[in-house]
Amino acid sequence: xxxxxxxxxxxxxxxxxxxCALVPTMGNLHEGHIALIHQARRHGLPVxxxxxxxxxxxxxxEDFDQYPRTLAGDCEHLAKAGCDLVFAPSEAELYPQxxxxxxxxxPALADILEGEFRPGFFVGVSTVVMKLFACVQPKVAVFxxxxxxxxxxxxxxxxxxxxPIEVEAAPTLRAEDGLALSSRNAYLSPSERAQAIALxxxxxxxxxxxxxxxxxxxxxxxxxxxxxxxxxxxxxYLCIRRRTDLQAPGPDDASGxxxxxxxxxLGRTRLIDNLEC
Ligand code: PAF
Numbered sequence: 583x584x585x586x587x588x589x590x591x592x593x594x595x596x597x598x599x600x601x602c603a604l605v606p607t608m609g610n611l612h613e614g615h616i617a618l619i620h621q622a623r624r625h626g627l628p629v630x631x632x633x634x635x636x637x638x639x640x641x642x643x644e645d646f647d648q649y650p651r652t653l654a655g656d657c658e659h660l661a662k663a664g665c666d667l668v669f670a671p672s673e674a675e676l677y678p679q680x681x682x683x684x685x686x687x688x689p690a691l692a693d694i695l696e697g698e699f700r701p702g703f704f705v706g707v708s709t710v711v712m713k714l715f716a717c718v719q720p721k722v723a724v725f726x727x728x729x730x731x732x733x734x735x736x737x738x739x740x741x742x743x744x745x746p747i748e749v750e751a752a753p754t755l756r757a758e759d760g761l762a763l764s765s766r767n768a769y770l771s772p773s774e775r776a777q778a779i780a781l782x783x784x785x786x787x788x789x790x791x792x793x794x795x796x797x798x799x800x801x802x803x804x805x806x807x808x809x810x811x812x813x814x815x816x817x818x819y820l821c822i823r824r825r826t827d828l829q830a831p832g833p834d835d836a837s838g839x840x841x842x843x844x845x846x847x848l849g850r851t852r853l854i855d856n857l858e859c
Contacts, residue, residue: 583661585653585668589676589717592630592669596718602628602666604720606711609633609670610650611659614726614755614763619663621752622724628666632714634676638684639706650768669718676713684709687735688742691828695843696731696854699818704735711736715747723747728754728762730843730856731828754855756782762855769851778848780813781855784820785842789859792822793837799830810846817846825858 586592596602603622607615615631622629633656640646657668685708689697692704715723725733737749755763760782761775770778784806791802799822806820824831825841837859845854 583657583665583668585657585670587670587672587675589671592667592717595667596628596630599628601721602630602718603722603724604714604718605629605631605665605724606714607631607633607656608635608649608765609656610652610765610768611656612763612765612767614728616659616663617755618724618726618752619660619665621750622722623664625722627721629664630667630669630718630720631660631665632718633668633670634710634714636706636710637673637677638681638709639703641700641702644700645766645769650765669714676710681709681713685712685739688738691731691738692735694731694828695819695821695823696845699845704732707732708735708739712739712743715745720747722750724750724752726754727751728764728855730841734828762853764853766851766853770848774848774851777813778853780810780815781844781846781848781853782857784810785844785855785857788820788822788844789840789842789857792840792842793859796831796833796835796837806844815846815848817844818852820844820846822859 584595603625605618605622619629635649637646653670660668684705687704687708697704733751740747740749759779761778788802788806792799803821807817810817822840822842824835825839831840841856841858843856
């Protein structure tokens, strides 16, 4: 497996192939990322994993500096998983000049939920993903469904920009107790880790309740927020949205077409999760 740090070397290596599949990551890989590599391999194309902690998607008060950089370990896992090439550019390589040209995603999709609580997040994500797409020019790109809204924002960008890339969703991998695997789980103390399942449970309860009593949706959302707060969390949102556009469902939106989404802080760690319902 080659580990390349420059766009020139990447392009030279990829010139030998007609197509490839890309798995974009910020490193600090866990089994969830490795499952994305396995899914990408099913296309029978060379698999490229990118590892880049993208400053543009972090607000100044967020964990950009603390975000674990574990390139050597990540490369070992990727090689074992059958990844063919790692693209791990430095900041100076990917952003040689301040990145003033940015992708402005659809505000109806990107300024709600995560975008409301992390303003500018999806501009940062869309910009780096567009740049990675330009560098790698993959036929397929695989993203985890745990970042449900991110996946939708990227799909919308690909459609609107007519990029010839198939964006594929990979199911969320969970720990035995149901906690969605995430690089940020590593920030949890042992006692927080034991409590962390409460977010998933709150989404399960919310989803079931709204499926049974759709007219009670807003009350159920408020109760889910209050419940997590009582448990000592600081929830940003817990809500039911339509899968198609992440807008609040109307009377004609049946269960089976909805998704419960949540984000909440437990101590210093902000976790997100979702559940189709
Ligand atoms: O999901 C992530 O790890 C990041 O948001 C991504 C897609 C690699 C862009 O930096």
